[in-house]
Amino acid sequence: MERIKLLKVHYLPKELEEGFLYVSNEFGVAGHLCPCGCKNKIITPIDPIEWAFKEVNDKPTLYPSIGNWQLPCKSHYWITNGVIEWSSQWSEKQIIEGRQAEEEKRKLYYGNLKNKYKKQSLLKRFINFVLRK
Numbered sequence: 001m002e003r004i005k006l007l008k009v010h011y012l013p014k015e016l017e018e019g020f021l022y023v024s025n026e027f028g029v030a031g032h033l034c035p036c037g038c039k040n041k042i043i044t045p046i047d048p049i050e051w052a053f054k055e056v057n058d059k060p061t062l063y064p065s066i067g068n069w070q071l072p073c074k075s076h077y078w079i080t081n082g083v084i085e086w087s088s089q090w091s092e093k094q095i096i097e098g099r100q101a102e103e104e105k106r107k108l109y110y111g112n113l114k115n116k117y118k119k120q121s122l123l124k125r126f127i128n129f130v131l132r133k
């Protein structure tokens with residue numbers, strides 16, 4: 001079983017060490033080296049549309065899985081409770097479908113934000129209108 005330890009940092013260091021998940025809550029980002037041994041740096045933003053980060057007893061969990069399709073190794077794994085769980089490699093079709101699902105999620109999220117903003121500004125306009133009288 002491969003383990004990955006949690007290391008909380010303010011800034012992600014330039015050089016990452018294998019076997020650690022560096023997490024900056026301040027900047028909403030995590031980084032680690034690809035656990036296959038290829039030493040590529042994997043940066044995972046932590047926000048509502050990218051990854052969710054959770055820690056239990058200093059053991060990190062990232063959700064959803066990490067798929068390094070852009071790397072030659074194409075590693076795909078989960079980080080769950082400080083353990084690397086290897087997942088099957090995705091086919092081209094699965095990668096494309098995964099990207100489409102992400103795109104949908106993004107659109108939905110920004111769409112909701114826009115609506116919220118619109119509502120707020122309407123309310124503000126109304127308040128300004130009332131106060132002016």
Ligand SMILES: [Zn+2]
Pocket residue numbers: 034035036037038039040068071073074075
């Ligand atoms: Zn790799």
